[in-house]
Structures are given as structure tokens and as C-alpha cells.
Amino acid sequence: MGENMSQESGQHADQGSLSSSAPLHQLQCYCVRPKGHMNCTWERSLDPGIPYNFYYQSLKYHPHRIQNITVPKGQSWIIVEREHLTVSDQYRVWLSPKDNTSQPGDPEPLNLYLDSIVKPEPPELSHEVEFSDDPTVVTVTWAAPTWPPHENFKYQLRFRDISASIWQYAEPRDLSTSSFLELQGLKPATVYEVSSRSQLQNNMGFWSDWSPTLKFQSLPAAPTGQVDVWVFGLPCSDPHPQEESYVLLWKDLMPGLGLSYKVVFQVRGGDLHLMVKPCCSTILPKDTEWVSVVAFNITGQGHPSNLTLACSGSAPKRVQVNSMGNQGMLVTWVPEPQEHQEFIVEWTKEETSLQELNWTRLPNGSHSTLLRGNFKKGVPYRVTVSSVSLKGLAFATPVWGYSQEIAPPEGPVLWQIPNAASGALTVAWAELPRGRRGGHFTHYTLYVQPDSGALTLLNVSADTLNVTLWDLPGGYYKMWVTASTVAGLGQPGQLLQLFLPEKNWKESKILWNVLLFCVLLLMSCCLGLVFSKCCLCQKFLPHWVSERIPDPSNSKSMQPWGEELPQAPPPKDALFLDVEEVETPMSPTPQPPEAPIPLDSGYEKHFLPTPEELGLLTLPRSQTST
Secondary structure: OOEEEEEEOHHHHHHHOOOOOOOOOOOEEEEEOOOOEEEEEOOOOOOOOOOEEEEEEEOOOOOOOEEEEEEOOOOOEEEEOHHHOOOOOEEEEEEEEOOOOOOOOOOOOEEEEHHHOEOOOOOEEOOOOEEOOOOOOEEEEEEOOOOOOOOOEEEEEEEEEOOOOOEEEEEEOOOOOOOEEEEOOOOOOOEEEEEEEEEEOOOOOOOOOOOOOEEEEOOOOOOOOEOOEEEEOOOOOOOOOOOOEEEEEEOOOOOOOOOEEEEEEEEOOOOEEEEEEOOOEEEEEOOEEEEEEEEEOOOOEOEOEEEEOOEOOOOOEEEEEEEOHHHOEEEEEEOOOOOOOEEEEEEEEOOOOHHHOEEEEEOOOOOEEEEOOOOOOOOOEEEEEEEEOOOOEEEOOOEEEOOOOOOOOOOOOEEEEOOOOOOEEEEEEOOOOHHHOOOOOOEEEEEEEEOOOOOEEEEEEOOOOEEEEEOOOOEEEEEEEEEEEOOEEOOOOOOEEEEEOOOOHHHHHHHHHHHHHHHHHHHHHHHHHHHOOOOHHHHOOOHHHHOOOOOHHHOOOOOOOOOOOOOOOOOOOOOOOOOOOOOOOOOOOOOOOOOOOOOOOHHHHHHOOOHHHHOOOOOOHHHOOO
């Protein structure tokens, strides 16, 4: 069934449905179900403070009879019951104030035939539409209105995407027998709404109101093309896999259409296995050798994509990632010559989920690609280039790259390492985590700030993580390290404060140790000479020096100079005296002993014999002689 279709606004179509080119305040009357009453309406342009009457007059059968109905204030419609009307009669209707005073804007009188103001009921749409093999075509069916009975009708349909504001209109070409209509040019997998209305076939009367809308979704288009399939977790891509399975990934072939996917795989030495999955991943056993994925829906299916999961073939060489600023990252590699293979370039952020893994497939002969995406400044991305051939897959070593480098947001932490070398100071630092570097480091800068002195800068290569400083003067120091990228100098790291002793402190310590050893050695010799019985000095000094009781004759302190006195021989025997014991009366006050005769020199006092040695002490009575 063919149809005429047009597109216009709903407001314009509805205004034309009640006929007439009269002003908006013109009266409009039509007969409606259930009993054929005449319903007249007008615009709300009348003064609500003035009471109006509605008048109707038969022009054919009772031309001299005028009837009226009082219109409630503010009401813009009135119903004349069927009992007050005559079939096939012609009427004049108008509005007028009760005092018969015309007002500006009052509706003009309207002449009408009852048969020409019929407004039928809308048709009743079916609850479902009929789909065809073409997802852009559906068939809408309906039932004819039940009032007025025994009449033929013509129909009009309108439909639109529910997200649109403009209706499209369609009319069947065969107006007499139509009860269905094909809607063409629909978008696949789109929700539409449709409604219909009817009019007497002889074009008398008015269009009916629009029927309630029917909503339906058009069929999705059959998938075309191949699914882009990739795998994650192969041993040749991850030398230390954590899982005992592979993750098969693919891209949605037609996003938003709700496709399903058939996954067929074969394990080593086993049969084929079939799974039906939604988009866009599934788990495969670790011994899977081959897999195929095909998209399908109720309309049809696409072409299968096959992938051999063996680790075989030649991996790309010399993979490099260059920052291209806002344009993305340029990846280059050197393919293996004379081998038919495709290439997969995948990229992902550090510690990201599989849902954020991205990849692109490139044909044979490719050696570079510009990766575009929502890359963030200063964020590292791991880029892996792989070759895909009939033999299997081969993965190159991953390379880290940045779409746009920034200055490092922080610096390394510095600490001191003990160094046994004299006059050496060694400091070291650790690499920053990759996510906090902001780019590839070009070099490190060590800052040395003494308490009194100028700041010293020392640049070292990016692969150096420690520095040894020589011959620093003693004192307090502050040190810190910064890292640099092509974007500039980064923020300083944590401050290291330390104190260095004077430069010759080690030499002084050795010298003091030597002096202390010499002093101890000398003291040992002296003590050995003092306590030795065979002192070497006795061989060279006079014999009386070592006598226990010196002989006063050896002293020359009381002799005049130049006069030599004869030496008295030493006493041969001790002198014994007879002492008689005499009782002496006790005196109340003891008398002090007579003072000894002072000697001219302290030498004699020192060497004279004691009374005990001369035997002048009083002996006990038992030993005295009578």
C-alpha cells in the first residue's frame, strides 16, 4: 500500500482540522458522539464581565423561531442537545450580550448544515505494529470509527521519533478500503510513536481528534563487518601471569543496538565450544588455541573474526612513543620484513581496569600510528605493539609514553650514605613512582647550600641515583634534589640537613693517638727503672747514694770551701747504756720537752740516724741491766 507523506508542525495541522479561514474568535460548531449534540466553541476573547447568550435559528424549517442559551461567565463553549435540532436543517448561530449591545471582537454569525459539521470518533489503532525484513519499514493497522455508523472514512496518520518535536504525516492512497499503512524511512532500533484520525470520506464535517499514541521500536539493522577482537593475559605478553585464564575482549560492532555475540573457541586437543555473550568480554580457558567471534541480532549476523592465540611470529622492533601535545602520541616501530602480519597497538594507564584498555588494529605494512584519545597531561601510558599473523601473536616490550609532559610535581627524597673514604660525602635518592614524574626525566640537579657560602648546583644524568662530594669544608649544610623533564624544572624534594666536622679531624685524631702511645711508653720505662733491683744507675753513682743510713761525713754543707775534713769511721757496735729506774713525782702540768738543737742544714736532719737506731730509747725493765 502506497501513501502520501508530508512533514509539518502539529499545531498547524490541528488548526486546519476545524476548517474555515475565519478569525480566531469565529464560532466553530460540530456534531459529536454519543447522541449527535452540536458543540460550539469560540476563543476566549470575550469580556468575562459581560453576560452572553448563545442564539441558534433554523433557516429551513422554522425561520421565525430563535432559541437561546445563557452562557456561564468565562465559558467558551456551549452544547445544543440533539432534541432541539432537526436533521438536514440549516442553522444560523451567534453570540450576543444579554442587553443586545454589540461589543468589539464579538464572533460573527455562522451558517451551517448539521450534516456538514459531523466530527467522527478517531480510529482505534492496533496494539502492535507489523515488522518486515527491512528494519526501516513497519505496518500500522487500525479499526474504523464506530460513530457515525454506516459511513465511509478517510484517515491520516502522524508519527515521530520520541526525541523529535516535529510530526510526520502520512495518508493512504486508497481512501475507501484502507485499514493499514506502511511507515517507511524509519531509523533502525529507534523508538517511535504514532497516532491517527478520521474524517467522513465525502469531506463533509471535521477531522476527528487524534487517537491515543502507540509506541514501538523499529528493528535494529543487521550487523555488518567483522568484530575487532583482542586478548589479554597471554604468557608471551605477560611473563608472569597471575590468572589461569585469558580475557577475550572485543569492540561493540554497532553501539547502542544491543547486539549479541557468538563466541566459538577450541582448546588444545578438544572440541569446539560455543558461548553467547553480550558486549564485550569473556573468559577463556588457558589452553585455548583458537577463537572466533561474530555479532548477530534478530535481523541477521555479521562476519566472523578469528584469532589464533599461540605465541608465535616476529614481534615489532625498536618501538618508540613520542609526545605530540594536544594531538596525542605518535607510536613508531620497525616491522619484520617479508612476513604478512597485522599490528595491534594497545595503550592503557598504569594500574587501570580492562574496561579502560584501548587498542587499534593496523594493516600489514604499517610502521607508525598517531594515537588519539582523551589523554591527560603528565599521565604515563603503557604502549604495546603486537603483530598478528596466522601463526599467532608476538608482543614487543611495552614502552611508557606521555601525550604531553609537565614539570615534575615533586622531587626525590635525599639521604646520606656512609662512606669510608677520607674527605668524601655520599648522598643518594630513590626514583619517583612513574605516576608522579610528569614525564621522562632528562637529568637531576643536586643543590648544596652551606650555612655560610654560595649555593652550589650539580647536574647529573637521569639514570644516576647517588653523588659523592669530595673535600667539603666543615660546617652545617642543607641539600635537596630536583628532577627535570622537557617541560622544565620540577619541585624540590625533601630537605636534608647535616653537619660535617673540620677537614683535618682524622689527621688530628691519628696524631693524638701517636702522642698518647709515646707518653704511655715513656711512663712504662720510668716505672721499670724505679722498681728494678738492678738499676743501671748504680754502676755510675757513688755507693753512699744508695745507703740506707747516710754517713754525715759525706756531707760537705758544714765544711768551708776548699777544706777537706777527714771522714769519721762508721760506728762498729751499738752503744748500750745502763739506765736506772727512778720514780718521779707527778707534776700537775707536764713540761714541754726541750727543743732540739737546730741544725744548720736540712741535709743532716734528713740523713741522721733515728733514736731507735742509736739505742737511746728506754728499754723494758726486764731488759735493763742492774
